[in-house]
Amino acid sequence: MDRKSAILITFAAAAFGLSACAAQHSQLSLRETAWLAADGQLEALSSEPHVDREALFVAAMDSELADHYASPESLRNDLLVGEFLFEAPLLLGGQAAKAGISCHSCHVNGTDNPHFLFPAISGEAGTADTTHSFFSKSLGNQTFDPIVIPDLTMADKVDHSMKSGELEAFLTTIIIGEFSGAAAPSSTLAPIATYVRALRLSGPRQEPIRNPRSLTQDFADLRLAVDQAMHRARNAESELAALLLSSGQSQIRSIHERVNRTSHTHLRNWLIERSREMGALRQRLNARDPDAQNQLAALQERLRSMPDITDAEADSLYNPEVLAKALRQ
Structure with a gap:
């Protein structure tokens, strides 16, 4: 069996929630097991890094974000909408949507995911090949080069300022380029960008508390x-x-x-x-x-x-x- 066929078979299993574990044991049919390392499944499935919605709101209100909203309530609503879209596989489109993978799958509550292990896409757990042709029609480089999934609460090379608009452009590249999704209108892109900016503004979570699912x-x-x-x-x-x-x-x-x-x-x-x-x-x-x-x-x-x-x-x-x-x- 060639590599492409193996990837497609793996994807079919992921899309229908039939990971190896679930296929063998009918009582465990959690879709997420298709992209979680076996030794990290219990932690990943039973708990998640804590995210303080109020802290995100306070951080956003103390920043330039507040100047772009008519009221604190409209900002609070956009933070919620951004969070829910972050968890929507349909936003990414393409193969990711079929498999049930969302932004949240790799960046759990805005952090990283040390247990992410998608067959043929990840190297070690916590990595992903973002230029793999399985997900991307345009960025596929025919080279297996997975990178460590970043924590979105920490600084990176993307300018998050509202003035630059660089974050919106980057998010568009991810949706269209990395995942072959459809271009998101500004009404959709704005709350996602607001949520991601608030994650950064609230600061990195050192040894984050995990809340039970x-x-x-x-x-x-x-x-x-x-x-x-x-x-x-x-x-x-x-x-x-x-x-x-x-x-x-x-x-x-x-x-x-x-x-x-x-x-x-x-x-x-x-x-x-x-x-x-x-x-x-x-x-x-x-x-x-x-x-x-x-x-x-x-x-x-x-x-x-x-x-x-x-x-x-x-x-x-x-x-x-x-x-x-x-x-x-």
Whole structure:
């Protein structure tokens, strides 16, 4: 089998969440295992580096960023939107979107990811070949030259000042050049740039605290993403609203994969219904359907009256003990 065929087979496995571990053990079908080193999976899947949203906001308010926003609330909203887009595979497009890889996959909560290990793309764990033709149609250099994934909270060669616009140009190069995605309009690029600037302004996280992955927090973020989608739809930013819903769908998939398929089938089915609803809403938004806002409001109400999740976390893959056992099998 040649190298290209091997890469394509690996990608097919990643795209459908069928990593080697998941293929052998049906109870562990987490999509993320396709790009995580085996010896780091428990840490990577059970916890993430802490990110303080309030600290990001304060850092942004104390910078030139604040001068470019009409109000503190609009800045706070853009920070949230930027964070959710950072976690949206559809933003990158191409093979990354099919595999479920987002900016967050490599830069977890804006830091690096020492456990990232995508077959044929990474060298050692924590590295990636950013000029690999598998992801990039234009930057592929036919040379395997992975680099260490950078921590976005630390200084680099890109000028982050608003005046230079260098960060926006760099982000565009990543989306279009590195991942073969579609050019993002300014309404989409602006909040991502604001989020990345705030990460840098808040400073590097020395020995960052890791927070446990939480079903409750993931649901709270899902509702926030949909609330922001509604806000953008009301501001006639339909394309951005649709992209936020795609981030919500990715979040739903992550939750669905972790919830116990035997004891919580009702919750899993409810999640599937909400994901399908979001998919239909994305089409309505992209088509500028005037009824889309009413449908979004209905979705918000359903998310507020979701099934009880009190007992779902204990026997799910959010529980580190359950996760560790599944990884060992």
